[in-house]
Amino acid sequence: MVVEGHQVIWGPWEFHLKPDPRAGVVIFQATVRDPNSGEARSVMYKGSLSELLVPYMDPSNAWYFKTYIDAGDFELGLWAMPLDRLNDCPRNAYYMDAVFAGSDGIPYMRPDVICVFERDAGDVAWRHTEVLSLSL
Structure with missing residues:
Protein backbone atom coordinates (compact mmCIF):
# COMPACT_ATOMS: atom_id res chain seq x y z
CA MET A 1 0.00 0.00 0.00
CA VAL A 2 1.24 3.47 -0.91
CA VAL A 3 -0.23 6.67 0.52
CA GLU A 4 0.88 10.06 -0.77
CA GLY A 5 -1.02 12.93 0.79
CA HIS A 6 -4.61 11.76 0.40
CA GLN A 7 -4.04 9.48 -2.61
CA VAL A 8 -4.09 5.76 -1.73
CA ILE A 9 -2.77 2.99 -3.99
CA TRP A 10 -3.39 -0.56 -2.78
CA GLY A 11 -2.85 -3.44 -5.19
CA PRO A 12 -4.97 -2.70 -8.27
CA TRP A 13 -7.00 -0.05 -6.38
CA GLU A 14 -6.43 3.70 -6.37
CA PHE A 15 -8.55 6.39 -4.73
CA HIS A 16 -8.48 9.79 -3.04
CA LEU A 17 -9.46 9.82 0.64
CA LYS A 18 -10.39 12.91 2.65
CA PRO A 19 -12.28 13.96 5.77
CA ASP A 20 -15.44 15.99 5.24
CA PRO A 21 -17.10 18.01 8.04
CA ARG A 22 -20.58 16.62 7.29
CA ALA A 23 -20.05 13.17 5.81
CA GLY A 24 -16.93 12.06 7.68
CA VAL A 25 -14.54 9.99 5.55
CA VAL A 26 -15.15 10.37 1.80
CA ILE A 27 -13.62 8.29 -1.00
CA PHE A 28 -13.25 10.04 -4.38
CA GLN A 29 -12.41 8.74 -7.85
CA ALA A 30 -11.90 5.08 -6.98
CA THR A 31 -10.47 3.01 -9.80
CA VAL A 32 -9.39 -0.60 -10.15
CA ARG A 33 -6.76 -1.68 -12.66
CA ASP A 34 -7.80 -4.52 -14.97
CA PRO A 35 -5.32 -7.40 -14.45
CA LEU A 53 -27.97 4.78 12.98
CA VAL A 54 -26.65 3.88 16.41
CA PRO A 55 -29.12 2.22 18.80
CA TYR A 56 -27.09 2.59 21.99
CA MET A 57 -29.31 0.16 23.95
CA ASP A 58 -28.18 1.03 27.47
CA PRO A 59 -30.97 0.22 29.97
CA SER A 60 -30.13 3.15 32.28
CA ASN A 61 -32.59 6.05 32.60
CA ALA A 62 -30.13 8.41 30.92
CA TRP A 63 -29.80 6.30 27.74
CA TYR A 64 -32.63 3.83 27.10
CA PHE A 65 -34.69 6.21 24.93
CA LYS A 66 -31.82 7.49 22.74
CA THR A 67 -31.45 6.52 19.11
CA TYR A 68 -29.07 8.84 17.32
CA ILE A 69 -29.02 9.46 13.60
CA ASP A 70 -25.34 10.29 13.91
CA ALA A 71 -24.51 11.61 10.44
CA GLY A 72 -27.64 13.73 10.07
CA LEU A 83 -6.95 8.82 16.83
CA ASP A 84 -4.86 7.37 19.62
CA ARG A 85 -1.74 5.98 17.96
CA LEU A 86 -1.16 2.26 18.59
CA ASN A 87 -4.57 1.95 20.29
CA ASP A 88 -6.86 2.90 17.40
CA CYS A 89 -4.50 2.02 14.55
CA PRO A 90 -1.48 -0.28 14.22
CA ARG A 91 2.14 0.83 14.02
CA ASN A 92 2.19 0.71 10.20
CA ALA A 93 -0.78 3.10 9.80
CA TYR A 94 -0.61 6.31 7.78
CA TYR A 95 -2.40 9.21 9.52
CA MET A 96 -4.27 12.05 7.84
CA ASP A 97 -5.22 15.42 9.31
CA ALA A 98 -8.46 17.27 8.65
CA VAL A 99 -8.75 20.95 7.80
CA PHE A 100 -12.23 22.38 8.37
CA ALA A 101 -13.69 25.88 8.33
CA ARG A 119 -5.97 -4.66 8.97
CA ASP A 120 -5.09 -8.05 10.35
CA ALA A 121 -8.32 -9.95 11.14
CA GLY A 122 -8.97 -10.15 14.86
CA ASP A 123 -7.94 -6.59 15.75
CA VAL A 124 -10.33 -4.21 17.48
CA ALA A 125 -12.15 -2.40 14.67
CA TRP A 126 -13.49 0.54 16.71
CA ARG A 127 -13.93 2.03 20.16
CA HIS A 128 -16.53 4.46 21.52
CA THR A 129 -15.80 7.91 22.93
CA GLU A 130 -18.45 9.96 24.71
CA VAL A 131 -17.84 13.22 22.82
CA LEU A 132 -19.32 15.62 25.38
CA SER A 133 -17.24 14.31 28.29
CA LEU A 134 -14.32 12.87 26.23
CA SER A 135 -14.55 9.64 28.22
CA LEU A 136 -14.35 6.12 26.82
Missing part, protein backbone atom coordinates in the same frame (compact mmCIF):
# COMPACT_ATOMS: atom_id res chain seq x y z
CA ASN A 36 -5.34 -8.33 -18.14
CA SER A 37 -5.25 -4.98 -19.95
CA GLY A 38 -3.74 -2.86 -17.17
CA GLU A 39 -6.43 -0.26 -17.87
CA ALA A 40 -7.80 1.70 -14.90
CA ARG A 41 -11.58 1.32 -14.63
CA SER A 42 -13.65 3.84 -12.66
CA VAL A 43 -15.82 2.15 -10.00
CA MET A 44 -16.89 5.12 -7.87
CA TYR A 45 -16.81 8.89 -8.30
CA LYS A 46 -17.69 9.77 -4.69
CA GLY A 47 -18.66 7.56 -1.78
CA SER A 48 -19.44 8.18 1.87
CA LEU A 49 -21.87 7.16 4.59
CA SER A 50 -25.24 8.72 3.92
CA GLU A 51 -26.39 7.94 7.43
CA LEU A 52 -25.39 6.06 10.53
CA ASP A 73 -27.84 14.98 13.65
CA PHE A 74 -24.20 15.54 14.48
CA GLU A 75 -22.12 15.72 11.27
CA LEU A 76 -19.64 12.87 11.45
CA GLY A 77 -16.58 14.85 10.38
CA LEU A 78 -16.97 17.75 12.81
CA TRP A 79 -17.06 15.31 15.74
CA ALA A 80 -13.97 13.43 14.56
CA MET A 81 -11.46 13.12 17.37
CA PRO A 82 -7.72 12.52 16.94
CA GLY A 102 -14.83 27.15 11.73
CA SER A 103 -18.13 28.96 12.24
CA ASP A 104 -16.22 32.21 11.67
CA GLY A 105 -14.85 30.92 8.35
CA ILE A 106 -11.29 30.60 9.63
CA PRO A 107 -9.73 27.21 8.84
CA TYR A 108 -8.51 24.99 11.65
CA MET A 109 -6.72 21.64 11.64
CA ARG A 110 -7.67 18.54 13.57
CA PRO A 111 -4.72 16.10 13.52
CA ASP A 112 -4.81 12.34 12.96
CA VAL A 113 -8.54 11.89 12.30
CA ILE A 114 -8.08 9.21 9.62
CA CYS A 115 -5.67 6.32 9.55
CA VAL A 116 -5.07 4.00 6.61
CA PHE A 117 -3.62 0.52 7.04
CA GLU A 118 -4.06 -3.10 6.09
